[in-house]
Amino acid sequence: MSLKIDSIISGQKFNGVILVATDSTVIYSKAIGFSDLENKTKLYVNDQFVIGSISKQITAVLVLREYEKANLKLDDSIGKYLTQINQPWTKDVTIHHLLTHTHGIVDLNEPLEFEQGSQFHYSQLGFELLAQILEKVTEKSFEQLSTELFENYGLKNTFHPSNKKYEHLVKGYEENKNGILVFATNSLDNYVPAGSFISNAADLKKWNENLYSGKLVTKENLKLMTTKYATRIHPIFETVEYGYGLLxxxxxxxxxxGALGYAPGFVSACYYYPRENINLVILENTADNLDNFKRTFEVHTEIMGLIKKRTHNKTYKQ
Structure with a gap:
């Protein structure tokens, strides 16, 4: 396994951290490159990255935890909570529609793009609205809610970016039109619930362990997260199914x-392979070939394919 991952990385301009592990055994762990390209600062496996859309499953878990407490229902209309939005569609769009990108909201001041539930349109805004619903239900800020979750489950390197306690966040870099990697100043500009949480490889492994063992949400509600609700024509996978924050x-x-994640300068993957109980975390802080995301995520998807092939055929040997 290690030699094959090394072979995938060789010849690629990969700069980041790769972790492959079961709950108890590290199969592969390596930091490659720099956390600061200008100063040639060495990258370490415990460094922190912006995790992009991997954030969505965190928000989905927070929603389901309130659902388990009977503080909300998944078929509740969003107008029940977001009374500040003066649109007739708030009576029809539900929390479930927000979780599955099937709500049709493109702008809070415009009509729906399509009838709710009838189509899929990947949406960062939908997850921001979920965070606002959570704030209304709990009377806590989304930062406070997420911080409490991370602290309760021992995720000491995972942060809402407004919580400035993180100390090892690396710099993210994007390739400009001249093919040069430049520091991305907007890495944290995405809606936090959709794409701007900060974490590291060890914490994302622990997140997977807690999630898929039924510790974060009940096994029944984990089933909701892993149910197919919508199909997307994906820029990397071509066709992929969506549950609640999981692909x-x-x-x-x-x-x-699991999920891929992209934030300016950060290219990530966090996946779980249930048959062999393997976790894969790839966190990269350089993003090139942005006109072709298949190439941007090439290392990630090749390693994913390697592990999937092994686990699918049940021929993997530690």
Missing amino acids: FTDGEQNIQI
């Missing part, structure tokens, strides 16, 4: 499930 190929929830 998978149709019928492969028990083979490979």
Whole structure:
């Protein structure tokens, strides 16, 4: 396994951290490159990265935890909570629609793009609205809610960016039109619930362990997260199914499930392979070939394919 991952990395301009592990055994762990390209500061496996859309499953868990407390229902209309939005569609769009990108909201001051529930349109705004609903239900800020969750489950390197206690956040770099990697100053500009949490490889491994063992949400509600609700024509996977914050190929929830993440300068993957209880975390802080995301995520998807093939055929040997 290690030699094959090394072979994938060789010849690629990869700058980041790769972790492959079961709950108890580290199969592969390596930091490659720099946390600060200008100063050639060495990158370490415990360094922190912006995790992009991996953030969505965190927000989905926070929603489901309130659902478990009977503080909200997934079929509640968002107008029940977001009374400040003066649009007739708030009576029809539900929390479930927000979680599954099937709500049709493109702007809070415009009509829906399509009838709620009828189509899929990937949306950062929908997860920001989920955070606002959580704030209304709990009377706590989204920062406070997420921080409490991380602290309760021992995720000491995972942060809402407004919580300035993080000390090892690396710099992210994007390739400009001249093919030169430049510091991305807007890495944290995404809506936090959709794409701006900060974490490291060890914490994301622990997140997977807690999530898929039913510690973050009940096994029944984990099933909701891993149910196919919508299909997307994806820029990397071509066709992919969406649950609540989790992605998978149709019928492969028990083979490979998780999420990719992109924030300016940060290219990430966090996946779980249930058949062999393997966690894969890839955190990169250089982003090139932005006109072709398949190439941007090439190392990530090749390693994913390697592990998927092994676990799918049950031929993996430690």
